[in-house]
Amino acid sequence: MRVRTPAAVFLIILVAVVLQSTLFGRIRLITPDLVLLVAILIALTRIKPELVLAIAFSAGLVVDLLGSSLLGLRAIVFMSAAYIAVRTRERADIGRIATALWAGGLTLIGVVVLVLLGTLFGQSMILGEHVLSRLITVPLANMLVAFLIAPVLVRTVDQDPAAFRY
Amino acid sequence: MLTRDRQPRSDRALPTFITLVVLGILLMTFHVRLEGGGVVDVLRSGTQAIVSPVQRGVSYVVNPIADAVEGLGDIAGIREENRALKAALEESQAQLIAVEDQLARLQLFEALYGLDELESDLGRTVANVIGRPDPFDAALIIDRGSIHGIAVGQPVIDTNGFVVGSVSSVTPFSSTVVPITGRREGLAVLVGSQIGNLASQAGSSEMRLEIGDAKEPVLAGARVLTSARSVLFPAGLPVGEVVSDAGLATAAVSTTVRPYVEVDTLRIVVVLAWPTDPNSASGEDEIQTEVTTTTLGETTTTGDGTATTEGG
Secondary structure (H helix, E strand, C coil): CCCHHHHHHHHHHHHHHHHHHCHHHHCCCCCCCHHHHHHHHHHHCCCCHHHHHHHHHHHHHHHHHHCCCCCCHHHHHHHHHHHHHHHHHHHHCCCHHHHHHHHHHHHHHHHHHHHHHHHHCCCCCCCCCCHHHHHHHHHHHHHHHHHHHHHHHHHHHHCCCCCCCC | CCCCCCCCCCCCHHHHHHHHHHHHHHHHHHHHHHCCCHHHHHHHHHHHHHHHHHHHHHHHHHHHHHHHHHHHHHHHHHHHHHHHHHHHHHHHHHHHHHHHHHHHHHHHHHHHHCCCCCCCCCEEEEEEEEECCCCCCCCEEECCCHHHCCCCCCEEECCCCCEEEEEEEECCCCEEEEEHHHCCCCEEEEECCEEEEEEECCCCCCEEEEECCCCCCECCCCEEEECCCCCCCCCCCEEEEECCCECCCCCCEEEEEEECCCHHHCCEEEEEECCCCHHHCCCCCCCCCCCEEEECCEEEEEECCEECCCCC
């Protein structure tokens, strides 16, 4: 990992957290889960798998700390999604569409696990009015965003302009 | 197929995964045991204090974008809403004429009997909603914090005076508000002369009202107000209305309540500096038969012309 990589990862997570809690916190129609998406897409970079898991855990923890629900809930969910991402990342290397579908699928797994864990731990904040529709719209939005940003994110983190040029 | 020269798949990924899951479970247990206070509260406030200045700055830039996107999404419903609003306006204008007449009579009687209007002495802080933490978190982030006089636990209402929720955490420049529909604990409310408990329901915007010792049925359309027994809200704040009739088959009555506030649409909220005296944060709703005057922050029930109860 190059020296600038940690700074790039930190900045990407900060941007994701801020955009998620401001811009996408205001839009009701369709909203992605940017931080979860970043946790998944980081698995496509050259960062060591165990570091990917630590980054995903930390990103989830930041979202937990900014919100009002149980501390550690999203940390586990984001890290679990990142673990599956690390194990299956070769499937995303085919092209942009494959990457988008892969990220959308992993987001679906992540949000389903989040809702299940939230139910187990009595988190009524998570089981709000639109929980079912969001189980569908969030993975779809993440799929679209992944299609647009996945190559740029990988190139930025790896500092490799040739990465993900199909 | 494109292949990348990534780090080789490590055997340490699974042990790391298990370690972090255990750490996450420990954190959740720690949080539950501390009931959100202590170190968790310090960590939460610290993180929010770091991120909130950036959020505030970014929100000024992205709010017009969010408004534009929201506007585009709402175009389909605008015509229908316009028609409904026109009908509502005509109805309101008719009601306004009637109210103006009653107001004139009230002022006349107040002048005759030398009555002074009850003023709420609650401090109010108007705040903008700058976002929410996560698509699956109903909490609201507002742009006012401890330097503006906001403290944890203070009640939050909308600009119409309807109950929104309460402040769950505070940083110097921002706060997090948990809506009543996202609270795990119930809320003591008053329906007519009966006190009940209002609780959120999973996957629904409506809330469940339970009255344990009901003396009369609850009818659809009945207003639900905060009770003086609530330690979280001043008495007399409107919460919502009963959706369906609930008969008196047993001593307990159960029905659903639709809150007046739609949290997703809120842009501005008002934080109340309540309780002004923390020791007086709870009391009894004494419903008597004669005149009941409700003002923001105080429910004063009078019988024989004497004040008997002050909520909050």
